[in-house]
Amino acid sequence: MDAVSAGWHPAPGDPTQLRYWDGAQWTDHFAPAGNAQTGKSPQLGDMSMPTLWEGWGKPIAGIGGGKYRLTAHYLYFERGTLRTDSQQVPVSALHDVDVRQSFAQKARGVGTIVLHINRGSHMELVQLVDVPNFREGQHAINAAAYEARMAIQERKNTSTIRYEGVPPTGGSVAAPASPAVAADGPDFIGQLEQLAKLRDNGILTDAEFADKKADILRRM
Known part of the structure; x- marks a missing residue:
């Protein structure tokens, strides 16, 4: 101390x-x-953005614990006592959010959130240590990361459709074939195929794929 x-x-x-x-x-x-x-609320990042989750590290020493704040776009965290390390990570870069709890942590009612951050060229491991509401944090971070990756994929799909739909300059353009009339109700098989593609492309983790697949199967 x-x-x-x-x-x-x-x-x-x-x-x-x-x-x-x-x-x-x-x-x-x-x-x-x-x-x-x-x-x-810890004063981290753009405070005009709604906070989805927040937490504080609660070390045994009582000081030097981290501060964490989650929004729909970023996870902000600040750690250190003599030297403060502040970072913000896009939630779309967060993968495989796990939790760990040692016997000592269980006795104190805290746990550790383990983040796997996709830095493009490598995966970085970051731990949010001694957080009281760690399970709540895990669920909130997983949900925000999933929504962010789905939004990115949707923008990519929209851009591809718009690009492929631009007619070539000059000459006549054949009228597109009339699309088949869609059957009533959601296309569950199509949703399952899309989920599989997202998993195969590394956009969804195996755990996220399994959760969404189970949800679709329940609604079939």
């Missing part, structure tokens, strides 16, 4: 409140309730 510089830090037992560490011990001074840093 005495290696930590003096200043306001999340209070032991309640990381949403700031308490003053004088460099050697905790004092009886707490940040005023109106202080911008003491609200529930």
Whole structure:
């Protein structure tokens, strides 16, 4: 603890409140309730975007825990005590969001969220350690990542259709064949084939594919 510089830090037992560490011990001074840093939401990223999930690391030492905030487009996280490391990751780059909980963490009611981030040339492993609402975070991050990847795929499909639909310059253009009349109700087989393509192209993980497939089969 005495290696930590003096200043306001999340209070032991309640990381949403700031308490003053004088460099050697905790004092009886707490940040005023109106202080911008003491609200529930960590001030990370674009605060005009709705927060889908937020969390704080709750280490045994009581200070130095990370702050995490999820929106529909980015996961923001800030970690470190003597040196703060702040990052933002597009949610579409998040894959295989897992959770882990050791015996010690289970006794304290916290866990670790493990993120596999697609950096293009490599996969990066990032851990959100000692988070109390870690399972809630896992579900929220997985859902946001899935929606973001589906939106990207839909934009790609739309761009392909528009490109292929542009007629060549000059000459007559044959009228397109009349499309077959679609049967009433959703095309479940087509949805399953599309899911398989998304999985094969690495857009969906095996777990996400299995969940969506089971959902479609239930509705058939």
